[in-house]
Amino acid sequence: MGSPESTFIQEAKDHLQILEEVLLELENTPDNSEHVDAAFRALHTLKGSGSMFGFGELAGFTHHFEDAFDQLREGRAKVSPELIAVSLDSRDHLASLLDLGPDTEAPDALRAVGDVLLARLAKLKGTPIKGTAEGAHEVPAPVSEVADQNVPSRWFISFSPEPAALKNGFRPDLLWDELAQLGDLQLTCFDDRIPALEDLETGECYLRWEMELNANVPRDRIEDVFIFCMDAEITIKTLDEEAAVEDLNPAQGVDDPTKTPDKAATTPATATKSESVRVDARRLDDLMDQLGELVIAQARLKSISDTLDDPRLETTVEEIDTLVTGLRDTTLSIRMLPVSMVFSKFRRVIRDLSVELDKPAQLITEGGETEVDKNIIDCLTEPLVHMIRNSVDHGVEDAATRKAAGKPDMATIHLSASQSGGEVLISIKDDGGGLNADAIRVRAIERGMISEDQEVSTEALYQLIFEPGFSTAQNLSSVSGRGVGMDAVRRVVDDLRGSIDVKSTPGQGTEVILRLPLTLAIIDGLLVDVDGDKFVLPLSSVEECVDLPESENQREDGRTILRIRDQLVPYLSLDNLFGYTPSAVERRRVAIVKADGQRVGLVVDDVLGQLQTVIKPLSPFHRSVEELAGATILGDGSIALVLDVNALVRRASSTLIAA
């Protein structure tokens, strides 16, 4: 792990994430005091550790923000929609302050934003609720007089920081300040841990402290102070009753306990350490690269062993094969993250959108536990935001139309993930008006994408909404309005070697399904031969392989349609598409692939078999060739190019239209 600052930034981001989730929960269940506590703890931790790591602006702002939640905790205020709104905005402000980095003054613009938020917070604070109908018999007393029977008034705290604490940026003085704010603090410092001079490590912390705190505060207030001293030995006990329980509830922490158990605060040093380890993403990438090399070397070794025909070598090669496969699966699983990491962001997106567009909408997510490669997760946010915006903005009808159609006022966006074979399916489904196929057709003809008498399946028409700039037509309201976005979605999905399916029922809504590979680094492919060169088709896009009827070889009328069972499938000849000399092979094969929702046959000289292989990106010299997804090295050391089936078919059909 990096410096203490980067640890702090990472943890602060986690806290902000938790804060956002909690705030959104609070909006639905304003009376849930657990959520108020969780929000307060997140803020309190940010404040304390923020100032410790030089994020003064952040700490300063959080201080006021925290106050608001302190009032909530003490019942002097209650959750209101305005409070949630201000809090969400404040959370975003904190995120911007965090991005500034340590020891940086906020620019004026940012500071102005902060001031506005503070004013809004202050206004909320200035109007504490009083004498409401249900609160009449519990008029809140000033805080100093709140003397809860159950809250002890005298605390004994023993605190021994771990030896490396000072190196990690631990500042005892700040802790004492914070404790002193809670009440009267008596501090005793012990030097009995200092070793003999020859064993002394400069920079290690050998001091320990015992203190007595006279304050009417609950235990977690004190625990909160020590929240960042996770490796220290801390004992907190009340002096009011000697019989007071001494155990510290280890589950009480700042974080959602299901997510990061044991990370929080006051667990004694003897308790089990966290089961998870944070790893730099780059190291994971390195590991993956090296594993890729290993898989290739293994394939080479296997092909050498096949030629040597030595049983001892073969046994060893098989053994290594099993090990490499296991190692690969484990490494891939390390990189797998639950989709819920992305999904959780969208509750906020939906909330903001429905306020902004005045269209009440709710988000229902499913299958958040589905795991996807980290690199894919990282790329997913942006396209999903586009698609969700699109669904709410253009998919969901206005209130009057919904009413007339007998739909509930509240629109529902379903966001779900599931795994199917080697693919992850992510579906965004709205209950809006659906796509208007006729309008799309008219627009496509206008733009010259299809000819007027061309028969296009509804599925293929739907795919047109992903064309750049397609959706600028005003009367195509159910598709989109901005003209940007959907083509960006397709670009990202293409880069991820995925595909998009669109289903829509007029009047009932639209479902867009992203089909993505589980991982980017390794591909299951079909190896084919075209004019002596080898190419790999991603297996996920191949539906079946058939023989090319010999009659097609002699065909000279330019029609390239195959009848497969009862379906007509257009086909393309790869040698022709690649500008190679026309194949003289007699019995050619056709790989039927699915490209942009359409079945297309790709004619190749031969199908050589399936393989699992590591994809290597192409150099800048070839990256612009869109129909190539990458290259791979085969067992015999030769290179095969990996084809991007969607781009290939798109390119072919665009040249056909141009011709």
Added chain:
Amino acid sequence: MTLQTESRPTAQIHQLNPQSSKTETLLTFRLAEQLFGVAVERVTEIIDPQRTARVPNANPLAPTLINVRGSVVPVLDLRNRLGMKPAEQSPTSRMLVIDITLNGEPCKLAVMADAVEDVIEAVVDDLETVPELGIRWPAGCFRGVSKRQDQLVILLDADTVFALPVH
């Protein structure tokens, strides 16, 4: 010694200090009977010609790929780049694997040479312009010509000659 003082301020310095001349280590190779030089630190290895894989629909200047010990490396057609006629591979043909930085991104490429000649120390602060040897050279590929005994070595500018227009 011919000086091109307008465009080369170093040459003036050279006039003032005739003893110190700046030299560079060059790898020389032959292409269409002409001797070319490239800064030796750019060349990571010299290998025998490899089996290449065609890249369909690629820029004709980078038509193929080779496998250099596990990396997929594009092969640049230097003859095409320099406006020379294509030639058959000969027994002396070798491939140079070269490191360049393209748009800030480090990348490897390979070029085929008819023969690899030598590693020489060449004086590089008094380069002459490249003569038109019956060929019209594309602009910006050369740093100049270094004279060595009675041979002319054309110094390639690795950063520009190998940086293809990425379309």
